[in-house]
Amino acid sequence: MNTLVTNAADFDHLGSLLDDGLLLVDGESSEILRANPAAVRFLGENLIGFQANTVLTASNITQEVRSCFNGDRPMEFVTGVSHDRFRQFRVRLKLMPEGRVAVLLMDMTLQHNLEKVRRDFVANVSHELRSPLTSLVGFIETMQASRELDNATRQRFLSIMDEEARRMSRLIDDLMSLSRVETEEHIAPTDTIYIKSVVQSVIASMSNRAAMENQAILFKDNRADADDAAVILGETDEIMEVFHNLLDNALKYSAPDTDIRVHLFSHDPDHLRFDVINKGEGIPEKHIARLTERFYRVDKGRSRKMGGTGLGLAIVKHIVNRHRGRLSIKSELKGETVFSVVLPLSAMS
Numbered sequence: 001m002n003t004l005v006t007n008a009a010d011f012d013h014l015g016s017l018l019d020d021g022l023l024l025v026d027g028e029s030s031e032i033l034r035a036n037p038a039a040v041r042f043l044g045e046n047l048i049g050f051q052a053n054t055v056l057t058a059s060n061i062t063q064e065v066r067s068c069f070n071g072d073r074p075m076e077f078v079t080g081v082s083h084d085r086f087r088q089f090r091v092r093l094k095l096m097p098e099g100r101v102a103v104l105l106m107d108m109t110l111q112h113n114l115e116k117v118r119r120d121f122v123a124n125v126s127h128e129l130r131s132p133l134t135s136l137v138g139f140i141e142t143m144q145a146s147r148e149l150d151n152a153t154r155q156r157f158l159s160i161m162d163e164e165a166r167r168m169s170r171l172i173d174d175l176m177s178l179s180r181v182e183t184e185e186h187i188a189p190t191d192t193i194y195i196k197s198v199v200q201s202v203i204a205s206m207s208n209r210a211a212m213e214n215q216a217i218l219f220k221d222n223r224a225d226a227d228d229a230a231v232i233l234g235e236t237d238e239i240m241e242v243f244h245n246l247l248d249n250a251l252k253y254s255a256p257d258t259d260i261r262v263h264l265f266s267h268d269p270d271h272l273r274f275d276v277i278n279k280g281e282g283i284p285e286k287h288i289a290r291l292t293e294r295f296y297r298v299d300k301g302r303s304r305k306m307g308g309t310g311l312g313l314a315i316v317k318h319i320v321n322r323h324r325g326r327l328s329i330k331s332e333l334k335g336e337t338v339f340s341v342v343l344p345l346s347a348m349s
Helices: 008-017 037-043 061-071 109-145 151-184 195-212 236-252 300-305 312-322
Strands: 021-026 032-035 075-081 084-096 100-107 192-194 217-221 231-233 260-268 271-279 326-331 336-344
Touching: 008 021, 008 032, 008 037, 021 037, 032 037, 037 100, 061 075, 061 084, 061 100, 084 109, 109 151, 151 312, 192 195, 195 217, 195 236, 195 260, 231 336, 236 260, 236 271, 236 312, 236 336, 312 326, 312 336
Parallel strands: 217 260
Antiparallel strands: 021 032, 021 100, 075 084, 084 100, 192 231, 260 271, 271 336, 326 336
16 A cells, blocks of 8 residues: 555545545554545544544553554554444555555444344344243253152143143244345345235135134235236245245234235235234334344234244245335224235236
């Protein structure tokens, strides 16, 4: 870079070509002398004349600049921004002619956030598995230590242990599904499927469960030509999983003796829309935007009691994304909740 940047014009030309931020600072005072457009976008306007440590949060940046100035050696470290606590940069320093130091700012915010998501995900998985596992271990130890348990107590313990083991199995199955769809999300499906038939098949498979709660799952095709085959590019198993999860969610949170409705619409000439509608307590507005986050629950205790893993809607979102569709949610307190899935039609439709 020494040979490329010898004056202000060279700096401005090079800086305009970079997506990374680039500052030119005085090696002794750390005063910012020049800033490229990317640096202005990251750090704000009117940078010239301020010291680097007023806009970057690294506590030792002034010392680092001076060390680079004195030692003529590249230096690298991570810093944040004083006005934006969520942004992270990897910084490289390089001595320039006339006692100046170039400060290259590589935006690491996305990587930083992804790492945080990964840590949170591991922590959530550990917590979700620890609870049923602790319960299982506790009952096993009790049964081993108490050899004279009566049969009724033993059967009650075994029933709880079976429930907790199934809960762990559901969580592992959902984790595997989520991992698979996230990995393949960038690959658009190429198989053609008759989605109306697929959805009706899912409804039929869940109708007995609904009947046990004195409920019904009602399907209605609202298109002008209801006999027209609805063909999309998709994976049958994944589309079935989408509607299984949405109907499972609707059954869990419906008011007693109310029906779940699945309506099909022509969203526009190139897209279909399915609405899954149920009546119940509803979802407060503040929760709706986060419903598709992994392990997010509006009512944690109620969700776990009903056997939910907190991953169902996250799986739905990623499958819909893979099918180049859209998922939206509307809800009224003490009224209807509508999960809408919009999917593109195949060219052969």
